[in-house]
Amino acid sequence: MVGRGGPEYEFVVEAGKVREFATAVRSPRAGEQVPTTFPAYAASALETFDVVEAAGLDIRRVLHGEQAYDYARPLRVGNRLRCSSTVTSDEVKQGRRGGSMRVLTLATEMVDATTGELVVTCRARVIETGGAQ
Amino acid sequence: MSTSTPASFGPLTRTDIVRYAGASTDFNPMHHDDEFARATGMPSVFAHGMLSAGLLASHLEAWVGDGRILSFQVRFAAQVWPGDTLVPRLEVVDRDGPRTRLEIALERTEGGAAVTGTALVELDQKQEQQ
Numbered sequence: 001m002v003g004r005g006g007p008e009y010e011f012v013v014e015a016g017k018v019r020e021f022a023t024a025v026r027s028p029r030a031g032e033q034v035p036t037t038f039p040a041y042a043a044s045a046l047e048t049f050d051v052v053e054a055a056g057l058d059i060r061r062v063l064h065g066e067q068a069y070d071y072a073r074p075l076r077v078g079n080r081l082r083c084s085s086t087v088t089s090d091e092v093k094q095g096r097r098g099g100s101m102r103v104l105t106l107a108t109e110m111v112d113a114t115t116g117e118l119v120v121t122c123r124a125r126v127i128e129t130g131g132a133q
Numbered sequence: 134m135s136t137s138t139p140a141s142f143g144p145l146t147r148t149d150i151v152r153y154a155g156a157s158t159d160f161n162p163m164h165h166d167d168e169f170a171r172a173t174g175m176p177s178v179f180a181h182g183m184l185s186a187g188l189l190a191s192h193l194e195a196w197v198g199d200g201r202i203l204s205f206q207v208r209f210a211a212q213v214w215p216g217d218t219l220v221p222r223l224e225v226v227d228r229d230g231p232r233t234r235l236e237i238a239l240e241r242t243e244g245g246a247a248v249t250g251t252a253l254v255e256l257d258q259k260q261e262q263q
Contacts (some may be wrong), residue, residue, distance in 0.1 A: 017156075024149075024156035025187025026142065028195050036190035036202050040183045045158040060173055064182045068206035123206075 001104065005086035006049025011042040011110060013079040034075040039110065039122050040067075042083060049085045051106050057128045065103065066125035072118045080113040088123075095129070102128040140195075141242070142188050143218035145180060150215070153184040182209040185219065185248045189239040192221035193252055200231070200256040207250035211241070218242040223252075231256045 013034060021038055022030035029035050052059055089105040108122040151165050159181055162169040170178045186207045193202065213219065220240045227234040232255055239248040 021156040021187075024153040025184065025191050027187065027191040029191075033194075035187065036194060036205050037183060037187045040159075040187070041157050064209055066206065066208045067183065067186060068204065070204045071202060074201060 001051075001055050001087045001090040003086065004049075004054060005084060006047070008082055008084045009046045009048045010113065011039075011046055011081040011083050013038070013075055013077050013081070015077045017041065018077055031077065034077065036069060037067075038075060039069060039108070039120060042081075042110070043108065043122065043124070046083070047085060047108075049106070051085075051087065051104060051126060055087075055090070055102070055104060055128075057102070057126070058130075061129045063127045063129060064124065065127040066123075068123040070121045070123075072120065075119060079119065081110040081119060082113045083108055083110045099130060101130070104128075140192060141218055141220045143216075143242075145213060145215055145217045145219065147178065147215050150178065150180050150184065153181055153187070157181065157183065159183070177214065180213040180215075180217075182248070185209070185213050185239050188219060189221050189237055189248055189250075192239075193223060193235070193237060193254070196223055197254050197256065198259070200254055202252060202254050203232075204253040205250070206252070207237070207248045210246045210249055213241065213247045217247075219247060231258075 018034050019030050021041055022035050025035055027035035052062055085106050085108040087104055088107045091103050092100050093103055095101050104126045106124045110120045111118050154160055154165055164178050164181050167178050222238045224236045225233055226236050235252045237250050237252050238246050240246050
C-alpha cells in the first residue's frame, strides 16, 4: 500500500470550530493560537483517503497506535490549507504475545493554499491487531 | 530537568467524550454507543485516543504559554474509560537555547499511562528561565 493516497482536499481553520475544539480538549488556545491537535478534526471530517477501506482492514481490530504533528509554522484562524495523505509504510509485525499485526503509517501534508508553504505534517500510525499466526 | 506540577483532568464523563466526538467529528460508535462497544467485547465506551492527546497537548500549551510547539508526538498505550482521572506529566530532557525537548505523558490515576510521547517546543524569552 506504500505510495497509495487520496485526492487533495481543502481545510479552512474556522474560529467557531477552533473554539469548540479548544473547549473539548481544555486548550488555552481558542483564538489567536489554535490547539495543537486541531488537525485531528480535518483528519476526521475532510480526509479523502480511507486507509481502513483501502487496505481492507477489519475495523473491529483497528487501533490508533501513534499520532504526530510537526509544525513548520503555527496554524491561524483563517488559514486555508491544501491537504493530501499518502501511505508511507505498511508492515506486518510480530506481536509480543504471538500472532501478527499490520502497521500502516499515513502521512498528511497541509500546505498554505495562498502561499504554498508547508504548515504542518501529520503522521498517523494505524494498527490492525490479530491475524494469521 | 524540571517537571511541571500536575493538574488533572476528570473524572472523565460520557459528556466529555461526546463533546469531543462532536468537536472532532469522530463518531466512531466505540466512543459513544455503549451497546455497540459491549457487542465488540468492551466493558463500555472508551474515550478517543485523540481526546487524551488533546488534553495532554493542552497541558503542554499552558506550560509553553506564548511559545511555539514545533512537534508533538504521542503513542496510545492504554484505553481511557468514563470515570478515569488523568494526570499530565512533562519532563524537560534537553535544552538548546529556547528550543526545549520534553517527554510527555498522560497517566490514569487508576494506574498506567494512557498516552506517552515527546514534544519539541520553542520558548519565548520570558519562559526560558523555567
